[in-house]
Structure formats: structure tokens, C-alpha cells
Amino acid sequence: MTPDQLVRHFIKLIETKDLESALLLLDEKCEYDNVPMRKVFGPEGVREGLAPFLASCSEIDWEIHHQTSSGDATSGVVMNERTDRFKMGDRWVEVPLMGIFTIANGKITLWRDYFDMAMFQKAISG
């Protein structure tokens, strides 16, 4: 898979809530950084960070508006502009953001999302 394909596949797995398959695409030392919140490390850190959140959503739809990349699966960079949507109860919560992923040896070594925390909190609280 190209870096572009790898990130699209990763996001598709998150959307289907198949977290365990998604974690297999992460490097053992990967960094997952939600810039205004916190960062966690390794597939285990990502599991602990994401599992409770995914469990609170009945549906997930992360729309990729644009995605660009450079390099290859050995050493690549992918960036995207997205709207991440989460169905909580009977309501869709959405947050506009941009994300950057770095790839090394076919695995994701960095996943960093930039968004406004107040917009996210406002969306969550409705």
C-alpha cells in the first residue's frame, strides 16, 4: 500500500470500529497526538485512548475532504483535511480538523490531529 492508501485504510477501519485491525497498522513506538488534548504512545496507548470513545459512538463517519502525500511506504508523509463525525445517542457530533501521519516501513509512526478544543466541546455538548 502507498502511504495514501495506508491512511485511507486505517481511517476506514476506525469508521467500522474495527480498532484491533487498525492497531495492526501502527508502529510499536507510534505517537498519537491530539494537539489540544494529549498524546499517547504505542498501539496500547492508542487502544486505551480510543476504545472508550469509540464505544460511546453508534456510528463513525470521517469524511476526507482533501489528502496529499509524499514519499513511499518506507518513508512517507500524509496530510488530510477532514470532518470527523460521531453519532452519540441520536445526534451526530462533528469536528473540522486536519491530520498528519508519518509512515515508516509500512507502519504509521505518527498520527497528529489539529483542531479547536472549544469547537469540539461545543459540538459534544450540543
Added chain:
Amino acid sequence: MTPDQLVRHFIKLIETKDLESALLLLDEKCEYDNVPMRKVFGPEGVREGLAPFLASCSEIDWEIHHQTSSGDATSGVVMNERTDRFKMGDRWVEVPLMGIFTIANGKITLWRDYFDMAMFQKAISG
């Protein structure tokens, strides 16, 4: 210039505070969207939005950590991860962010920056 070169040139002009030359790279109908703040339109809107801010800084240093792009000068997309630094008084203020630019017919038609407003306000207030 490629879309990548055009955006790097635009940012270099901002860093040298040559706003008038930077505005010449913008499409007449361009959108400049600071996601958690507001959006303005056209070179005139960008001038009104940026000129007072640039005037309040003695130095500007926008470091591009990563930049990826697709397309060409006719129709292109550029994304970057940056740390935007502004020297205000005797102090450097910095904000981590990602930006997306779309290019059409050799001009920038969209410039949208994603960042956390609270982090920016905290950096400004010191």
C-alpha cells in the same frame, strides 16, 4: 511555480512582512479561513485581517515542518504542518497548526488554518 513553491513563496513574503507582494498571489475571490476565529474573502479582506496583526509584530518566523501537495498550478492542493512564531515586544509567541491551500490558475484560492484558539490565546497572553 508549482503549488508547493507558490505556498513557500507566499509564506516567505509574509515572513518578510511584504504583505502587498503576498496579496498579489491571491485570487480575487480567495477565502482566508482561520477556522476557530473567522473567514475573510478577497485580497482586500486578507489585507484588513492581516495588516494590523503584522504591524504588531517585530519579527515573523513560520517554520514549515512538513508540506505535501497534489496537482499543478492550474488546479492544486497544498497542506503543511507549521509552527507560526511572532515576535511581540521582546517575546516570541508561537502557535502549532496545520494549513491547507488550494491553487487555481496560478493563484491561491483558499487558505485555511486549523489550530486551537485557547492555545493561541494562552501564547499571546504569555
